[in-house]
Amino acid sequence: MAQLSVDGVDFAYPNGHAVFRDFSLHVQAGEFVALLGPSGCGKSTLLNLLSGFQQPQRGSVAINGVAVTPEAPELGYVFQSPQLFPWLNALDNVRFGLRMAKRLGAAEQRERARHYLELVGLGDAAHKLPYQLSGGMQQRVALARTLVMEPTLLLMDEPFAALDAISRSSMNEETLRLWSALGQTVVFITHDIDEAVFLADRVVVLGGAPEGIRSELAIDLPRPRSQRATRKLPRFHQYSSALMDCIADAAEA
16 A cells, blocks of 8 residues: 655746645555645645656655656556547456556456456446446546556546536445455545545645645544435534535635
8 A cells, every 4th residue: 555745845837826835745555535625726736746747846745755756656547537548448448558568468458457347347348439338437447447557546636526416426435445445545636525525534625825734624434435324424514514614714715
């Protein structure tokens, strides 16, 4: 499992807009952390720093004590859009990263890709092209494509924002099931307070740039979680209400 350390990071864009000043964040191995905050607070910039796609002007970002790079084998990235190759079927979309990395032989690649398709509930859709899949199914293929590389740290950038409410609820439960089974460390960006509370061990609220972390809230709800049971708990609504107040304060600051 991966431990993520962000220490004393400064980051500003070339136009001088400062996003972070002396920003620090630590995520323990196996922890599920959700990031919330008003628009413009730097959530996506932070994910780019965590993935190594952007570099801080000061400070460090490390996975298990090693400076992060986009090619780090520990790292998996799940985008808001599935970004599947339309000419490849589901199995070959999942297999694509293994082929590019030249990992395993062709038969072993297909075997592993099929395993992860089955893990996300799409074993019967292996030969379907993306246009033949619903939005939720496409996002499951994208998730399997990331998981097949067996990363220990998942960075998820609002991966279910474009889905309808029913598909989003299903993907939330699927994400927790896979996280429980595979044990990755997860950093999950969302604008949805209830989604953050349902998924996370800890919710980190960012203030307006360059404030950084405004608040953190540990989510002490029993696991395993289900949408039907968990959302009925009084503590679920208490957490959601507290986070809503915090984000409203951040937006007004």
